[in-house]
Amino acid sequence: MKRYVIIGNGVAAAGCIEGVRSVDPEGPITVVSAEPRPAYCRPLISYYLEGKAAPEKMNYRPDDFYDRTGCRVLYGKKAVSINPAAKTVTLDDGEALPYDALCMAAGSAPFVPPFEGLDTVPEKYTFMTMDDALALEQATETPKDVLIVGAGLIGLKCAEGLSGRVKSITVCDLADRVLSSILDEDGAKTVQTHLEQHGLRFLLGDTVVRFDGRTAHMKNGGTLSFDVLVLAVGVKPNAALVKDAGGEVGRGIAVNERMETSLPDVYAAGDCAEGEDLSCGRRRVLAIMPNACLQGRTAGVNMAGGNASFQNAIPMNAIGFFGLHVMTAGSYTGEVFAEITETGSKKFFTQDGLLKGFILIGETQRAGLYTALIRNRTPLADIDFALLRQTATSAAFSASARADMFGKVV
Amino acid sequence: MKRIYVKEEWCLGCHLCEYNCAFANSGQKDMATALKGKPIYPRIHIEGKDAVTYAVSCRHCADPLCVKSCIAGAIARTDGVVTIDRSRCVGCLTCVLVCPYGALAPGEDGAMQKCELCLQNACGAPACVAGCPNGAIVFEEREAEA
Ligand SMILES: Cc1cc2nc3c(=O)[nH]c(=O)nc-3n(C[C@H](O)[C@H](O)[C@H](O)COP(=O)(O)OP(=O)(O)OC[C@H]3O[C@@H](n4cnc5c(N)ncnc54)[C@H](O)[C@@H]3O)c2cc1C
Numbered sequence: 001m002k003r004y005v006i007i008g009n010g011v012a013a014a015g016c017i018e019g020v021r022s023v024d025p026e027g028p029i030t031v032v033s034a035e036p037r038p039a040y041c042r043p044l045i046s047y048y049l050e051g052k053a054a055p056e057k058m059n060y061r062p063d064d065f066y067d068r069t070g071c072r073v074l075y076g077k078k079a080v081s082i083n084p085a086a087k088t089v090t091l092d093d094g095e096a097l098p099y100d101a102l103c104m105a106a107g108s109a110p111f112v113p114p115f116e117g118l119d120t121v122p123e124k125y126t127f128m129t130m131d132d133a134l135a136l137e138q139a140t141e142t143p144k145d146v147l148i149v150g151a152g153l154i155g156l157k158c159a160e161g162l163s164g165r166v167k168s169i170t171v172c173d174l175a176d177r178v179l180s181s182i183l184d185e186d187g188a189k190t191v192q193t194h195l196e197q198h199g200l201r202f203l204l205g206d207t208v209v210r211f212d213g214r215t216a217h218m219k220n221g222g223t224l225s226f227d228v229l230v231l232a233v234g235v236k237p238n239a240a241l242v243k244d245a246g247g248e249v250g251r252g253i254a255v256n257e258r259m260e261t262s263l264p265d266v267y268a269a270g271d272c273a274e275g276e277d278l279s280c281g282r283r284r285v286l287a288i289m290p291n292a293c294l295q296g297r298t299a300g301v302n303m304a305g306g307n308a309s310f311q312n313a314i315p316m317n318a319i320g321f322f323g324l325h326v327m328t329a330g331s332y333t334g335e336v337f338a339e340i341t342e343t344g345s346k347k348f349f350t351q352d353g354l355l356k357g358f359i360l361i362g363e364t365q366r367a368g369l370y371t372a373l374i375r376n377r378t379p380l381a382d383i384d385f386a387l388l389r390q391t392a393t394s395a396a397f398s399a400s401a402r403a404d405m406f407g408k409v410v
Numbered sequence: 411m412k413r414i415y416v417k418e419e420w421c422l423g424c425h426l427c428e429y430n431c432a433f434a435n436s437g438q439k440d441m442a443t444a445l446k447g448k449p450i451y452p453r454i455h456i457e458g459k460d461a462v463t464y465a466v467s468c469r470h471c472a473d474p475l476c477v478k479s480c481i482a483g484a485i486a487r488t489d490g491v492v493t494i495d496r497s498r499c500v501g502c503l504t505c506v507l508v509c510p511y512g513a514l515a516p517g518e519d520g521a522m523q524k525c526e527l528c529l530q531n532a533c534g535a536p537a538c539v540a541g542c543p544n545g546a547i548v549f550e551e552r553e554a555e556a
């Protein structure tokens with residue numbers, strides 16, 4: 001019987017377990033879980049702070065998931081090395097787990113730059129795990145002034161989560177705009193204004209050069225006092241185990257469309273991996289939940305001897321702040337088509353007759369039709385793209401394309 | 411498994427299916443009290459261009475992207491039917507971003523809604539199909555192509 005080991009216990013791991021079990025109903029699966037809890041919906045931690053997600057509803061799978069799939073889960077244990085020659089994984093308690101197929105589903109860790117004086121800050125947090133959310137909840141039991149370093153997705157979601165609980169929130173970022181990795185200048189401005197209307201204060205193009213207790217000395221010369229510091233500068237993939245074992249690692253663990261790493265019988269999936277991004281043709285870490293689940297499942301199927309391939313990964317995000325919804329996908333290259341409506345704006349990027357990416361702000365109805373155009377590489381010449389830009393509707397497709405969509409099993 | 415299919419050449423664009431859907435899922439006994447004078451939030455909607463109209467609802471995909479993408483684990487596929495636990499939904503719209511058919515939309519309370527084939531409500535079978543005056547929506551078994 002084939003023995004499976006999974007390092008990490010998040011969404012990618014859950015997808016991997018389901019993938020393995022879809023092919024092999026009985027080979028033993030061991031899951032090494034650094035966090036002391038079943039796989040949960042990580043993006044919900046900010047909703048938890050807001051009181052919008054109850055802890056008992058945050059698990060990613062039903063309570064009997066690991067029993068039903070026959071997994072042994074080692075809670076609170078960490079894998080510390082992989083020995084690809086002996087095909088074992090060594091844990092922090094010294095145990096060596098033998099494997100026939102291994103999946104790295106270790107996610108990513110907050111990146112904490114070496115700020116001067118960081119050790120003098122009494123209340124500092126990152127925002128990645130349920131434990132982080134619980135700690136922040138406690139730290140904000142009494143009204144506090146909060147400084148968040150990083151105006152990316154995680155920093156801003158944290159700000160939204162905390163906004164009802166604290167006296168003030170200031171967000172600083174070295175970039176000159178919010179959400180700089182997914183928004184262009186116009187989009188960022190719209191979102192920033194909206195966030196400011198909800199009480200957030202921004203220091204952009206600015207960062208902390210030195211901490212002194214509860215004071216931050218800024219690059220632009222100012223100083224700022226705060227009670228609670230949240231570091232949300234970025235994340236780095238947990239790829240070290242594979243790198244140390246001699247596997248190919250870029251920013252994340254390099255994988256092909258079968259989620260195989262360069263080490264034999266070692267797979268990787270989710271935030272720790274980098275596979276090809278169809279919208280730009282290069283390998284990229286796509287640190288999003290759908291990707292973690294799909295990559296995990298692909299890895300699992302192949303680990304168990306099946307044949308799965310995940311070829312149409314693209315970056316995409318649906319993110320809302322205080323009721324304003326933003327959706328982005330793909331790459332922002334090529335010709336730009338912009339549509340401004342009463343309720344928002346849409347921007348499309350096309351190249352070589354294909355849709356490559358989009359940014360939608362406040363105009364999100366049926367956006368999945370756009371996402372599908374990118375993922376399926378649908379030639380724009382075959383559809384009424386002018387209509388589609390205005391309204392996401394399959395009426396812009398040919399009758400035969402519609403017959404496939406609505407007249408068949410899909 | 412039985413699924414909903416549409417015949418666009420038969421659709422009149424009368425929007426009756428939208429009303430029947432909203433009523434079936436309202437939990438009320440009388441259509442007028444349930445719907446009259448209020449905005450409705452059906453799980454099926456009419457799309458079209460020029461003379462062509464047709465009804466769009468969840469395709470109950472064999473390999474549903476929404477299930478794999480929901481950040482709250484709120485969408486599941488059980489015996490082929492894709493259902494949503496609305497009490498878990500946080501309204502992030504990730505499912506809207508991935509569904510290739512545009513089959514999900516928020517309900518009145520902001521939580522996402524989708525067609526569950528009326529298997530959970532008092533109808534027990536799709537109300538849109540039963541009420542379509544021209545047979546433009548059908549509920550039947552079709553073969554998946556190999
Ligand atoms: C605040 C926040 C908001 C987000 N919002 C969104 C969103 O709206 N939409 C979206 O698509 N994505 C969002 N994301 C990203 C999403 O959560 C991740 O892409 C997803 O969780 C990745 O899943 P994963 O299984 O690859 O990794 P993870 O969920 O990170 O799981 C990896 C697990 O492995 C464990 N681990 C690491 N190293 C070891 C080791 N050596 N031994 C044992 N265990 C180990 C870790 O402790 C962790 O529990 C958000 C993330 C955050 C933090």
Ligand code: SF4
Nearest residue numbers: 468469471474476509
């Ligand atoms: S909601 Fe969309 S993606 Fe999900 S099963 Fe229905 S049609 Fe498929």
Ligand code: SF4
Nearest residue numbers: 480499500502503505
């Ligand atoms: S809007 Fe609700 S159902 Fe859709 S992905 Fe977000 S949490 Fe899941």
